[in-house]
Amino acid sequence: MIDRRSMLAGAAALAATPAFAAKPKPLDPTFPKGFLWGAATAGHQVEGNNTNSDQWLLENVTPTITGAPSGDAVNSFEMWREDLDLAQSIGLNAYRFSLEWARIEPEPGMFSQAMLNHYKAIIDGCRVRGLAPVVTFNHYTTPRWFAAMGGWTHAQAPELFAKFCDRAMRHMGAGIAVAMTLNEPNLARLLPLVMPPQFLDGLRANLAAAARAANVQRFMVANTVPPEDVPAVTTGMIRGHRLARAAIKAIRPDLPVGFSFAMADDQAATKDSMRDAMRQKLYGDWLDVAREDDFVAIQNYERILWGPKGRLPAPEGGMRNFRGAEVYPPSLAGAVRYAHEATGKPVIITEHGVGTDDDTLRVRLIRESLPPLRQAMADGVPVLGYIHWSLMDNYEWGAGIGHGAFGLASVDPVTFARKAKPSAGVLGAIAKANSL
Amino acid sequence: MIDRRSMLAGAAALAATPAFAAKPKPLDPTFPKGFLWGAATAGHQVEGNNTNSDQWLLENVTPTITGAPSGDAVNSFEMWREDLDLAQSIGLNAYRFSLEWARIEPEPGMFSQAMLNHYKAIIDGCRVRGLAPVVTFNHYTTPRWFAAMGGWTHAQAPELFAKFCDRAMRHMGAGIAVAMTLNEPNLARLLPLVMPPQFLDGLRANLAAAARAANVQRFMVANTVPPEDVPAVTTGMIRGHRLARAAIKAIRPDLPVGFSFAMADDQAATKDSMRDAMRQKLYGDWLDVAREDDFVAIQNYERILWGPKGRLPAPEGGMRNFRGAEVYPPSLAGAVRYAHEATGKPVIITEHGVGTDDDTLRVRLIRESLPPLRQAMADGVPVLGYIHWSLMDNYEWGAGIGHGAFGLASVDPVTFARKAKPSAGVLGAIAKANSL
Numbered sequence: 001m002i003d004r005r006s007m008l009a010g011a012a013a014l015a016a017t018p019a020f021a022a023k024p025k026p027l028d029p030t031f032p033k034g035f036l037w038g039a040a041t042a043g044h045q046v047e048g049n050n051t052n053s054d055q056w057l058l059e060n061v062t063p064t065i066t067g068a069p070s071g072d073a074v075n076s077f078e079m080w081r082e083d084l085d086l087a088q089s090i091g092l093n094a095y096r097f098s099l100e101w102a103r104i105e106p107e108p109g110m111f112s113q114a115m116l117n118h119y120k121a122i123i124d125g126c127r128v129r130g131l132a133p134v135v136t137f138n139h140y141t142t143p144r145w146f147a148a149m150g151g152w153t154h155a156q157a158p159e160l161f162a163k164f165c166d167r168a169m170r171h172m173g174a175g176i177a178v179a180m181t182l183n184e185p186n187l188a189r190l191l192p193l194v195m196p197p198q199f200l201d202g203l204r205a206n207l208a209a210a211a212r213a214a215n216v217q218r219f220m221v222a223n224t225v226p227p228e229d230v231p232a233v234t235t236g237m238i239r240g241h242r243l244a245r246a247a248i249k250a251i252r253p254d255l256p257v258g259f260s261f262a263m264a265d266d267q268a269a270t271k272d273s274m275r276d277a278m279r280q281k282l283y284g285d286w287l288d289v290a291r292e293d294d295f296v297a298i299q300n301y302e303r304i305l306w307g308p309k310g311r312l313p314a315p316e317g318g319m320r321n322f323r324g325a326e327v328y329p330p331s332l333a334g335a336v337r338y339a340h341e342a343t344g345k346p347v348i349i350t351e352h353g354v355g356t357d358d359d360t361l362r363v364r365l366i367r368e369s370l371p372p373l374r375q376a377m378a379d380g381v382p383v384l385g386y387i388h389w390s391l392m393d394n395y396e397w398g399a400g401i402g403h404g405a406f407g408l409a410s411v412d413p414v415t416f417a418r419k420a421k422p423s424a425g426v427l428g429a430i431a432k433a434n435s436l
Numbered sequence: 437m438i439d440r441r442s443m444l445a446g447a448a449a450l451a452a453t454p455a456f457a458a459k460p461k462p463l464d465p466t467f468p469k470g471f472l473w474g475a476a477t478a479g480h481q482v483e484g485n486n487t488n489s490d491q492w493l494l495e496n497v498t499p500t501i502t503g504a505p506s507g508d509a510v511n512s513f514e515m516w517r518e519d520l521d522l523a524q525s526i527g528l529n530a531y532r533f534s535l536e537w538a539r540i541e542p543e544p545g546m547f548s549q550a551m552l553n554h555y556k557a558i559i560d561g562c563r564v565r566g567l568a569p570v571v572t573f574n575h576y577t578t579p580r581w582f583a584a585m586g587g588w589t590h591a592q593a594p595e596l597f598a599k600f601c602d603r604a605m606r607h608m609g610a611g612i613a614v615a616m617t618l619n620e621p622n623l624a625r626l627l628p629l630v631m632p633p634q635f636l637d638g639l640r641a642n643l644a645a646a647a648r649a650a651n652v653q654r655f656m657v658a659n660t661v662p663p664e665d666v667p668a669v670t671t672g673m674i675r676g677h678r679l680a681r682a683a684i685k686a687i688r689p690d691l692p693v694g695f696s697f698a699m700a701d702d703q704a705a706t707k708d709s710m711r712d713a714m715r716q717k718l719y720g721d722w723l724d725v726a727r728e729d730d731f732v733a734i735q736n737y738e739r740i741l742w743g744p745k746g747r748l749p750a751p752e753g754g755m756r757n758f759r760g761a762e763v764y765p766p767s768l769a770g771a772v773r774y775a776h777e778a779t780g781k782p783v784i785i786t787e788h789g790v791g792t793d794d795d796t797l798r799v800r801l802i803r804e805s806l807p808p809l810r811q812a813m814a815d816g817v818p819v820l821g822y823i824h825w826s827l828m829d830n831y832e833w834g835a836g837i838g839h840g841a842f843g844l845a846s847v848d849p850v851t852f853a854r855k856a857k858p859s860a861g862v863l864g865a866i867a868k869a870n871s872l
């Protein structure tokens with residue numbers, strides 16, 4: 001188990017490494033003892049039939065912007081033992097997954113003993129297999145009733161989330177290695193940058209259709225937020241994070257708690273680049289929050305080249321994901337360096353990967369992004385773990401299941417049997433050796 | 437596996453037994469070879485967190501008449517293996533359970549491969565344990581979307597149900613021993629007799645609240661139907677049963693198919709009793725349907741003493757269930773005799789039991805109801821099986837979980853561990869001996 005004390009000690013030791021040696025030394029390929037090598041999933045993306053969640057409703061009203069519905073996802077609700085077996089067989093020592101609030105609290109104030117038992121069994125199952133459980137208390141999806149009361153804009157939303165975290169902690173907190181409250185709460189800031197303009201109108205229509213179906217004024221979800229609602233949602237989430245962190249710490253003061261950033265490697269492409277202003281806009285308020293946490297978690301998939309007036313196109317050539325976007329392996333280290341610099345906190349990479357039908361790209365990404373990461377660590381950035389997204393192909397928001405998936409393993413669409421891809425072997429070999 | 441041919445042969449052999457011997461012979465305590473000894477459950481009452489079902493919504497709106505919500509029920513969705521182990525350990529050779537339509541078809545036309553796999557695994561699990569799977573395709577609860585379109589009053593309801601049965605049969609039909617389409621479709625006729633008058637006004641308010649929550653004109657469920665809707669619901673269900681039977685037979689012509697009656701032992705307490713008229717009212721149209729089926733299934737919990745103008749009170753004394761109603765062991769044989777007489781079909785008892793906190797009552801009921809049943813068989817009534825309600829304590833409609841439960845086993849409210857009661861031993865000994 002990672003506890004807060006060893007985490008802080010590790011950070012201090014790493015921070016003691018001189019940031020700039022007089023002469024470049026050859027890179028030590030070995031990672032610190034206890035470094036977390038993991039793979040990640042998220043409830044709605046793998047469990048399947050998450051019918052009581054806000055997203056399920058969004059996916060199944062007309063009009064919808066969600067693309068193919070999540071449906072069965074990859075049936076992890078029933079096959080979580082197979083998931084853990086897979087993670088163990090790959091050679092990992094950590095597994096990141098999330099609790100489905102919609103299952104644990106299916107109606108306001110109705111807590112499910114069965115579902116608390118369910119997630120505790122996953123934590124226990126991790127421990128039995130030598131996997132450190134990295135638990136996200138809320139990975140985007142909220143209960144349908146929560147969205148129907150206005151989601152994070154409701155005045156009581158932070159308290160409701162904290163109460164949920166309290167109940168979960170009392171039941172299963174003892175086994176958790178790392179706790180994360182929210183997943184990418186800053187995502188809404190990035191959406192207008194990466195989605196086409198018509199996306200936002202479609203989103204508003206989708207939310208309105210869900211509100212009609214639920215017979216409420218406003219149906220608000222956490223991962224797709226129209227810009228006009230971002231300030232209120234952010235205020236609610238920041239307070240929710242703080243209350244949740246306090247609730248978790250009240251049960252386990254030793255447990256490291258944080259949240260995860262959607263964080264690009266933001267590069268200044270010109271002297272008069274707007275990069276620093278954009279960083280403030282995309283991360284600023286949440287960086288303030290992370291400074292209060294035990295670690296800063298980042299989830300990186302790309303770099304952004306900022307010019308004076310906006311994002312510049314990526315250079316031609318190079319790797320591309322299934323959507324045609326650049327895949328730039330050093331972006332991971334770039335984001336890690338910034339996150340530490342901006343917060344002073346040790347870093348955990350809780351997502352990094354590539355959506356592609358070509359697993360050789362994933363192999364290249366792993367092989368080419370980890371040396372720069374190790375170099376950043378050698379340069380003094382304390383990094384506590386690398387958790388790849390994702391353990392297996394799963395439901396990708398807006399893109400359905402299968403095509404362009406992110407998995408270290410594929411999943412049979414009928415039996416849901418998991419099968420490791422070559423990239424799993426590559427990451428597993430590094431994990432087992434704890435060395436590049 | 438029971439197939440239709442052996443069932444008919446068995447019925448013929450039993451029918452050849454002289455109905456009235458010149459002199460009463462001592463009762464042969466042995467049951468026919470292949471007699472089914474089982475215990476029953478129903479999806480919504482045991483699985484838990486059936487949030488996408490019509491009943492869940494009824495339970496969680498205001499006002500509600502459903503009493504305590506089903507919540508976790510007894511977590512059989514996750515613990516079905518334990519349920520099968522329990523049935524096997526008791527010594528039974530049959531297990532009756534139901535498919536949850538709301539899980540298999542969570543949205544209209546969206547069939548869940550994972551949930552089809554789930555229920556097929558239960559059927560396979562029965563076979564491995566020597567349990568004949570007696571499968572109810574629909575035990576009251578329907579998907580929320582089905583209720584929101586008016587349930588069985590919708591013109592397309594029968595076709596939708598038949599389509600669901602077709603998909604289920606294609607996936608798991610090969611392993612089923614006995615198929616039942618609907619559970620107690622005549623229940624709505626009995627409700628006004630057994631519920632207080634204010635129940636119906638409460639029901640109407642409950643349905644209206646659910647309609648508001650779902651933003652639809654009418655929310656109609658199958659097990660609690662206001663009298664004004666019973667004719668339309670019955671018409672839809674009869675057509676639904678016939679289409680479903682055809683869909684099942686199209687895949688497995690050999691599979692015995694029927695539905696189950698809520699059937700009292702209706703006794704004429706006076707010469708001018710209205711008993712026969714009431715039988716016609718409570719069962720008449722469905723008896724016509726049963727005559728087309730392979731068997732008639734009955735679910736018996738009581739006798740009704742009919743006077744000239746209505747129901748007469750039960751005699752004082754005797755056994756009482758947790759609600760204070762008479763428990764009359766010979767009622768089982770009485771209902772069985774009538775069901776056979778009225779249809780000419782072999783009989784399966786698919787429910788019989790008692791809600792009580794005193795397991796000695798259950799022991800008495802089993803011990804005192806089976807000899808009259810065996811006598812009815814000796815008198816020429818072909819009976820193919822006795823399936824007790826219920827395998828374990830579970831969610832009882834309108835009464836919550838626990839108090840006054842019907843189980844042969846109790847269930848721990850925290851771990852959901854099942855523990856056989858003495859009554860399970862009594863029924864199991866009879867089952868294993870296949871003899872009284």
